Amino acid sequence: MMGDRIESDSAMRSSVPSVSVIIPTYARPIYLRDALSSIMQQDLSQTEYEVIVVDNKPTGEVERIIASLEESGPIRYLPETETGLHHARHAGARVARGEILVYVDDDVLMPEEWLYWMTRHFADPQVGCVGGKVVGAWEVDPPAWFDQFDEGHLSLLDLGDEPMELCLPTCVWGCNMAVRRTALFQVGGFNPDAFGDRRDIWMRGDGECGLQYRLYHAGYRVIYEPRAWLYHRISASRLAPQQLYRRLFDQGISDSYARVREIQHLPLMRLRLLKHSAHCFTTACRHYARTLGRAGDWVRARADAHYWYAMGQHQLRAALDKSLREHVLRESYL
Known part of the structure; x- marks a missing residue:
């Protein structure tokens, strides 16, 4: 054998x-x-x-x-x-x-x-x-x-x-x-x-x-x-908490990038990005509010706030900035 x-x-x-x-x-x-x-x-x-x-x-x-x-x-x-x-x-x-x-x-x-x-x-x-x-x-x-x-x-x-x-x-x-x-x-x-x-x-x-x-x-x-x-x-x-905040912030951008590519062929794409950015900012505020006066999960809550804020910012920028949108939608980066 x-x-x-x-x-x-x-x-x-x-x-x-x-x-x-x-x-x-x-x-x-x-x-x-x-x-x-x-x-x-x-x-x-x-x-x-x-x-x-x-x-x-x-x-x-x-x-x-x-x-x-x-x-x-x-x-x-x-x-x-x-x-x-x-x-x-x-x-x-x-x-x-x-x-x-x-x-x-x-x-x-x-x-x-x-x-x-x-x-x-x-x-x-x-x-x-x-x-x-x-x-x-x-x-x-x-x-x-x-x-x-x-x-x-x-x-x-x-x-x-x-x-x-x-x-x-x-x-x-x-x-x-x-x-x-x-x-x-x-x-x-x-x-x-x-x-x-x-x-x-x-x-x-x-x-x-x-x-x-x-x-x-x-x-x-x-x-x-x-x-x-x-x-x-x-x-x-x-x-360190600050490093995890940055990591979640970066992940929010990455997930926003993937979403822009996913919806690129849908009608009213830019309007969809603007509406989703507003949802992201609202969610970020809700997570940040969890950190006020609480000792338990404040690190996680603040990290989640960073994630949603970054996603909202990227969605907004992609809606308003043609050059960023073109960068995201490239077929190849070779």
Whole structure:
């Protein structure tokens, strides 16, 4: 039986296309060295995969980190000065030699077998995307009030311990996902996501979820593979209330972006956006009122107020600003 399993795994590996691991980074070198060391210790031969670091705010520091890891294996450095996570992801895809593009954040750590499990499903040509479990590596214990929040707000993901094919609207997170390169370019790439410069925040979109929706509609399979798990490091600063307010604010913009795209073909679209913005502002006020004179769930209530305020603002801006509306409704961001 063991011999059959080894033979099956060997056959599976031989049919998996070459792989490019892409790490976008923006002014956050603290964890990057550990992430790269972890990636370079995979149980696949280094001839089977390449590593590309896309520096979205080049200062020279990331280059020095890569140079210091030269003995671990070849790491390609790519500066990308156009800010935005989707720009960095696409820059990596354009220069990648592999047919399978594996995206991770710069603050992750993975076991040695992670890359094997992340790529094995691509032997099926209908598989367009695979995502793995994301486990929190907590640097401090979360505060008591954090149980009011979904761990997805920290990009953690646990859909169980069995591989499964997903369907709309379920998505895997971009900090631990792989996509077939031909499929990525076929459907128009990632939607906008995080921007390092907060002045560009209203240009944000729904990132990897928008990509997966288009993959679903194009007929590709999206797979959850829990054995392709990794640790996502959660610092104390990310558990501060202000950081969660910002995360919910950003999510409000992302959800507004998705709604604008969803209703674009309906009549009186701009009027619908204006009416929904008023609903969002009213809801934000109601949540903020919950924070007055209450000690229990005030962090959650204030975070919800940030979410609805941001959604209302984005809906209003999309209704009134033609250039923002055109940005949201682009067919491709490649």
